[in-house]
Amino acid sequence: MERSLLYHCRALLMDEADTLLEGAYVVVEGETISSVGTQRPQGPFDREIDCGNNVLMPGLVNAHTHIPMTLLRGYGGGCDLHTWLNQWIFPTEAKLDGRAVRAGTGLALAELIAGGVTTIADMYMHTTDIAQTVLEAGISANLSCGGVYFGAPADFSPATCKDCDNQRRLTEEWHGAGNGQILVDASIHGEYTSNVPLWQWMAAYAQEKKLGMHVHVSETQSEHEACKKRWGKTPLQILDRYGVWDTRAIAAHCVWTTEEDWALMAEKGVSCIHNPVSNLKLGSGVAWIPAMKRAGVNIALGTDGVSSNNNHDMFEEMKFAAILHNGVTHDPLALLPRQVLAMASRDGARALGRRTGQIVPGYTADLILVDFDRPSLTPCHSVEDNLVYSARGSDVVMNMARGKIIYKDGTFFTLDLERIKAEVETYALPLLFGDGASLADRRN
Amino acid sequence: MERSLLYHCRALLMDEADTLLEGAYVVVEGETISSVGTQRPQGPFDREIDCGNNVLMPGLVNAHTHIPMTLLRGYGGGCDLHTWLNQWIFPTEAKLDGRAVRAGTGLALAELIAGGVTTIADMYMHTTDIAQTVLEAGISANLSCGGVYFGAPADFSPATCKDCDNQRRLTEEWHGAGNGQILVDASIHGEYTSNVPLWQWMAAYAQEKKLGMHVHVSETQSEHEACKKRWGKTPLQILDRYGVWDTRAIAAHCVWTTEEDWALMAEKGVSCIHNPVSNLKLGSGVAWIPAMKRAGVNIALGTDGVSSNNNHDMFEEMKFAAILHNGVTHDPLALLPRQVLAMASRDGARALGRRTGQIVPGYTADLILVDFDRPSLTPCHSVEDNLVYSARGSDVVMNMARGKIIYKDGTFFTLDLERIKAEVETYALPLLFGDGASLADRRN
Numbered sequence: 092m093e094r095s096l097l098y099h100c101r102a103l104l105m106d107e108a109d110t111l112l113e114g115a116y117v118v119v120e121g122e123t124i125s126s127v128g129t130q131r132p133q134g135p136f137d138r139e140i141d142c143g144n145n146v147l148m149p150g151l152v153n154a155h156t157h158i159p160m161t162l163l164r165g166y167g168g169g170c171d172l173h174t175w176l177n178q179w180i181f182p183t184e185a186k187l188d189g190r191a192v193r194a195g196t197g198l199a200l201a202e203l204i205a206g207g208v209t210t211i212a213d214m215y216m217h218t219t220d221i222a223q224t225v226l227e228a229g230i231s232a233n234l235s236c237g238g239v240y241f242g243a244p245a246d247f248s249p250a251t252c253k254d255c256d257n258q259r260r261l262t263e264e265w266h267g268a269g270n271g272q273i274l275v276d277a278s279i280h281g282e283y284t285s286n287v288p289l290w291q292w293m294a295a296y297a298q299e300k301k302l303g304m305h306v307h308v309s310e311t312q313s314e315h316e317a318c319k320k321r322w323g324k325t326p327l328q329i330l331d332r333y334g335v336w337d338t339r340a341i342a343a344h345c346v347w348t349t350e351e352d353w354a355l356m357a358e359k360g361v362s363c364i365h366n367p368v369s370n371l372k373l374g375s376g377v378a379w380i381p382a383m384k385r386a387g388v389n390i391a392l393g394t395d396g397v398s399s400n401n402n403h404d405m406f407e408e409m410k411f412a413a414i415l416h417n418g419v420t421h422d423p424l425a426l427l428p429r430q431v432l433a434m435a436s437r438d439g440a441r442a443l444g445r446r447t448g449q450i451v452p453g454y455t456a457d458l459i460l461v462d463f464d465r466p467s468l469t470p471c472h473s474v475e476d477n478l479v480y481s482a483r484g485s486d487v488v489m490n491m492a493r494g495k496i497i498y499k500d501g502t503f504f505t506l507d508l509e510r511i512k513a514e515v516e517t518y519a520l521p522l523l524f525g526d527g528a529s530l531a532d533r534r535n
Numbered sequence: 536m537e538r539s540l541l542y543h544c545r546a547l548l549m550d551e552a553d554t555l556l557e558g559a560y561v562v563v564e565g566e567t568i569s570s571v572g573t574q575r576p577q578g579p580f581d582r583e584i585d586c587g588n589n590v591l592m593p594g595l596v597n598a599h600t601h602i603p604m605t606l607l608r609g610y611g612g613g614c615d616l617h618t619w620l621n622q623w624i625f626p627t628e629a630k631l632d633g634r635a636v637r638a639g640t641g642l643a644l645a646e647l648i649a650g651g652v653t654t655i656a657d658m659y660m661h662t663t664d665i666a667q668t669v670l671e672a673g674i675s676a677n678l679s680c681g682g683v684y685f686g687a688p689a690d691f692s693p694a695t696c697k698d699c700d701n702q703r704r705l706t707e708e709w710h711g712a713g714n715g716q717i718l719v720d721a722s723i724h725g726e727y728t729s730n731v732p733l734w735q736w737m738a739a740y741a742q743e744k745k746l747g748m749h750v751h752v753s754e755t756q757s758e759h760e761a762c763k764k765r766w767g768k769t770p771l772q773i774l775d776r777y778g779v780w781d782t783r784a785i786a787a788h789c790v791w792t793t794e795e796d797w798a799l800m801a802e803k804g805v806s807c808i809h810n811p812v813s814n815l816k817l818g819s820g821v822a823w824i825p826a827m828k829r830a831g832v833n834i835a836l837g838t839d840g841v842s843s844n845n846n847h848d849m850f851e852e853m854k855f856a857a858i859l860h861n862g863v864t865h866d867p868l869a870l871l872p873r874q875v876l877a878m879a880s881r882d883g884a885r886a887l888g889r890r891t892g893q894i895v896p897g898y899t900a901d902l903i904l905v906d907f908d909r910p911s912l913t914p915c916h917s918v919e920d921n922l923v924y925s926a927r928g929s930d931v932v933m934n935m936a937r938g939k940i941i942y943k944d945g946t947f948f949t950l951d952l953e954r955i956k957a958e959v960e961t962y963a964l965p966l967l968f969g970d971g972a973s974l975a976d977r978r979n
Binding site for chain 1: 606607608609610611612613614615616619642645646649650756812814815816817818819820821841844845846847848851854855857858859861862863864865866867868869871872910911913914915916917919920921924925927928929930952956959960964
C-alpha cells in the first residue's frame, strides 16, 4: 500500500477540539490517514509532499447539489422563479441525455475539485452517468435520483413506477462502488412533487438496503404553507409519519421549518443542509441556522445547483453562512468561523454518513492545501478567520481525495478539462439549445 | 502620447444602455479612452493587446474602505463589536506610524489591483502616506481623513483642531495630484464622533476648496437612535442642517436610514455607499437598497476595511449585494445583475465625481479583463450573470489603470509585492504586536 508523508503543514484538523497543529506531519496509507503529529514519523515513504507552511485542512463536503445543472449556469436569469423553472429550466432539462450529463458533470467536477471539495451529495437525473464520471474523477459522492410521483395514490405500483426503477437500478449498480467512494441514497424530491405511496416505498427501501435519505424540505414559503394546508402538518412532520426519517437523512434548505420541526430533526438525527446562496438568490429566505443549531440539529452546507448560485465555491458558501446570520439577527457572534468550518467538513461528513471531514487517523485521506501566502490571506492573525472570511475556492492549491492527489497548482490529474469543455461546447450545448443559437443570443 | 489598441474583446461597456459589444476594439490614448467600436481602427499603435475573447469591463470602484487596516485582517474576532473595537482595534491602531501605514496600504493595493479595482474612496489616518503609496501604484483614489471632534463646542478652534490641520495639509499637498489621480475629500468620521463646529467648518471648507464629502452614516441602530435622541433628527438630517451635504457627498452604510433620509439624499445628490459584507459580519443589519434606489438615491459599493470583511474582493461584494436583497425581501428580482454591476462601476464613479466606470470615449482608461475560459465561468449564457453571480476577484487577469497596465496574469508592474510583504512582516506587524508574539499566539 502506498505511503505518503505531508510535512511542513499548518494543519487545521477539524477534530472535535478544533485543533490547529503547527509544523504538522500527516501520513497517508492507501485511502486512509494513518498518523498525525508534530514529530517526523519513520519512513520510508513512497512520496513526500512539502506543504510550504500552508494550511492543510480536510477536503470540503458539498452536501446538496445538482451538478449537471452546471450546463445551465446563468441561464434564464431576470425573471421570476415560476417563469424561470417552467419556461427556461424544465424544458431544457427534458432534452438532456447521458452524454450531456457526463459533460456537465465533468465541468462541475473541475470546479469542485479546484475549489477544494472532496465529497458531494447530489440529486439529479441520469444518475448512473453521474456515478461513472465521479468515480473516474476520484472524489466521493452520495448520489440520489430525487424520486417524484405525481399520480393518484391508488395508481401507484412499485413495479411500474419509473422513479422506483431508477432508484433500484442506481442502488444495485452503484451503492458502495469504489470501496465506498460512491454511496447511493434513497430520495424523495420533495413533499410537493410526490405522494404517500412513494414515501412509504422509499422509506421501506432505505430500511431494507440500509441507505440514507435525501429530500428537499420547506425551501419556499408557498411550498411549506401548501403542505400545511394539504396535510395539517409541515413537510418534515408528514414525511415523518411515513417513516422517511427512520434512517440517516439529509433535508435540504429547511428555510421555513419550525421549532417543532427542529425538535423532530434533532430527535431523528435528520441533518439540515443549509444553502444560503441559493436561498438568497431565489428569494426563498433565510433559514434560522443559529436557532436550529441551538435546538441540536446537525447543520451542513451545500451550494445547490449552479443555476441558482451560480458557482460551486464552498469557501464563498462558508462566508455567506458565517456573516448572513450575524446580519439578520443583529448579533456579530451568531455563528463563529469554527462552527461554519465544521459545517463544511466534519458535520457535512456526519450528515452523509462518511468517515471524512477530519484529519484524524482512520479517516479517509481527503485533504486540501490552501495557499496562505497570497496578499488576500496576508497577514494571518487567525487561520479560522482567514479561511472563512477571506479565502476563496481559488486559494486551494492541492486536492487529495481518498489518498490520491487529483489536483495541484491548476493541473487536474483525473479529469481531461479540454476534452470536457469540448464535449460541453460541441455536444451538450447544441443538444440543449440548438446549433444555431449562439451563447450571446441567449443573453437575457 | 502613447496609443494602445485592445482587440478581440467582449466589452461590457457599462454605458447607460448596458451595451455588450462582441468583437470590440478599444483605443486608449494616454490616460483616456479615445474610441470604442467593432471595426479595427486605424493605426499605428504603440501597443496591441489581444483580449482573447475575454470580458473587458470598466475597472471597479470600491467606494468605501480603510485600506491600511489590512494589517489587522482577522484580528480580534470572536468577541462582540464593542470589545472588538475598544480592546483590539483602537489600541492597535494607536501604534501605527507612516511607515506601517505605507506597508499596509501596499498590501491592500496588491489585493485591490489583482481583484480588478481601479478607483477607491478611502478614509483613514496617516493619509499623506496613503496618498504617496497610491500614487505610485497607479490607481485613482478619493482620500479623506475622517475628521473627529470630541471636545465641547465652545472649545473648538480651527487653528488648533488637529483634524482640521490634517484636512488642510492633505488638501494642500495632495488634492489633484497625478493629473487628478488623487482627489481629496472633506470628511467627517460620523455624527457620533464629532460636533457642530467641526461640521460647520468642514462644510465651509469643502465649499471653499470645491471638495467632495465622505461621512459614515447610520451604520448601526444604536448610533442612529442615539443621534435621534440627541438631536431629534437622524444623522443625515442633522448634518444637513449644517450644510454637510451641500457638495458632492458619499454616505457610507446608511443601514438604518429612513424614507425621509432617502428623499433628502435624492434631493441633495448624496450617494449611499453600500457595504453589505461588513454590515452583515458586524451584525449591523441590511440597508434597504432596492427601496433606496426606487427613491432615487445613487448607490455605490464598498468593501469597508478588511477587519470587518475580511477581504477587498469587489466581485464578492457584488454577489452579496445582488442576492442579499432578493433573500430578505423574498423577491428574486429585487436587484438585477446589471444594476449591481452599475453600482460597482458607473454609479460608483458618479458618487466619487470621476469620469470613469464606463468604457466610453473621453472617460479615463480604467479597464479590466476577466478570464471567461475558467471552468467556474463556463458556460456563459449571460455575461452579466456570470460576472455578478459566478466570478471572483481572482478571475481578473489584467488591470489597466489610467491607461497603464499595472497588473497582468499574477504580475504587478507598479508594486514590489515581496518588498511590501517584507515590510509588513519585519516592520509593521512587530510595531503593532511586539516582536515576541507569534501570529499563532494571537489566534482567538
